[in-house]
Amino acid sequence: MSLEEIKELMIELNEPAFRAKQLFEWVHKKGIESIEDISNFSKELKEKIAQNAKITCLNLKTKQVSEDGTIKYLFALEDNNYIECVLMRYRGTKSKKRNTLCVSSQVGCAMGCGFCATGLGGFKRNLTAGEILSQIYTVNNYLKIENDDLMVGNIVYMGMGEPLLNFENVLKSIRLLNELLGQNISIRRITISTCGIVPKIVDLADLNLDIVLAVSLHAPTDQLRSQIMPVNQQYPLKVLKEACIYYVKKTRRRLTFEYALVNNFNDTKEHAYVLADYLKDIFSHINLIPVNPTVTEKFQRPQRVKIQDFLEVLTSSGIEASIREERGTDIAAACGQLRGKVVE
Ligand code: SF4
Missing domain, CATH: 3.20.20.70 (Aldolase class I)
Incomplete structure (x- = not known):
């Protein structure tokens, strides 16, 4: 949900406006996985919110770690479809230190490019903006657990799917990533691949x-x-x-x-x-x-x-x-390959 949508929800729930900003931060900055995790809301307020909204969750099915530190995740969505995303950790002096996440925008893809494992499986559905964002928030949570000093700072829409065929949801996710109260990721650090x-x-x-x-x-x-x-x-x-x-x-x-x-x-x-x-x-x-x-x-x-x-x-x-620079070649990091193996 955008800040505007959360504000409308708070008006409906007869809550003061500052609660909207707080909820937005819990979801889009701190990346909570359940409304239960909000520590400064009363039990009653959390129940009211849970009756009207929910947080999209991804279920990690498997992951592969490359020799170069690249990690490929396979997530199950709530409807049991699978998507992949790939974390590329750039370190050292040659390339600037950063964590880049390659995210999926669709389940499968209709474009059928001959060299792509995702294309071989056909198209199933578009991802919601929440499902796109959850890939980033979930991986950030893993990085926090590992005490990585960097969160995901660059996003590439280059995973499964053709992002321009899921135009509205991709744009909504980009605008939310750019929000000051959320991840505050500069638009210049976001790449759409078509x-x-x-x-x-x-x-x-x-x-x-x-x-x-x-x-x-x-x-x-x-x-x-x-x-x-x-x-x-x-x-x-x-x-x-x-x-x-x-x-x-x-x-x-x-x-x-x-x-x-x-x-x-x-x-x-x-x-x-x-x-x-x-x-x-x-x-x-x-x-x-x-x-x-x-x-x-x-x-x-x-x-x-x-x-x-x-x-x-x-x-x-x-x-x-x-x-x-080639990343994760030993774990077949090109899109759709891990899902291809699991679905087979
Ligand atoms: S995911 Fe990308 S490369 Fe693969 S079939 Fe779709 S458009 Fe082509």
Whole structure:
């Protein structure tokens, strides 16, 4: 519930306005898992609140811990659907110290990207804003138990699901994360990753938020992209490019592109030249991600030398590009893989 919704509830319950702020803090800052946990409300007030509202809870089914500290959680929702989220702990001098959480926005996904374990299982339903936020609050509670000196400070909507197809709930969760009385996470520390839902990219541009938008490209031609991303048939590269240019013009923010490098599919120097030509008019940075083999092991990552050659073509063509630091590869941290194993 937003602060406004909680205020309305308190008016209905004939409670003073300051109770709304207190309740908001208990839920969105302290991340309580039950109304019972509120220590400064009377038993009667807690009962009244419980009759009108409830706190969304996630049930941890399993987790995997990578050698690099990345943790992948599999949660059961109240209706026994499963979702995943991944905690990436960046430490040391090379990358700034931070905890980043990759969250899910849907149960399953309808987009059917060929390299993605979530896409293989199809779409079930959208997550509520509360279910999205619970992933962050629950992981923060684990970090508190471990006495980690950092809470989750960066969020990426890059887990299960296409966030722009759950637009309202994703936006509601982002606004709540940004609330001063709640987590107070800057919008600039939040990334939405999309496979390229063109009308929603335009809608997001019109909102002019300081959000980071990451677009999954994964191939430089329509012929190749349609093979692994069915969305390309509806929104081909030319249309996607127009939306990306519109986004940059409206928000004045640099776009991020994601490009999963797949051995003998999209990883030659010729592909890199075509990609450079596509990107040259868009204010952007492209992350090259050597693909994480899915449960089907259909896609393999290219050899290191090919990845470096690909990067070299892009940078020498004036494109801002880098190879994404790989996290959690030993625990198959790409989205949908853990759920895939458990559901099977
Ligand atoms: S990569 Fe993202 S958009 Fe594509 S199927 Fe997987 S979850 Fe859906």
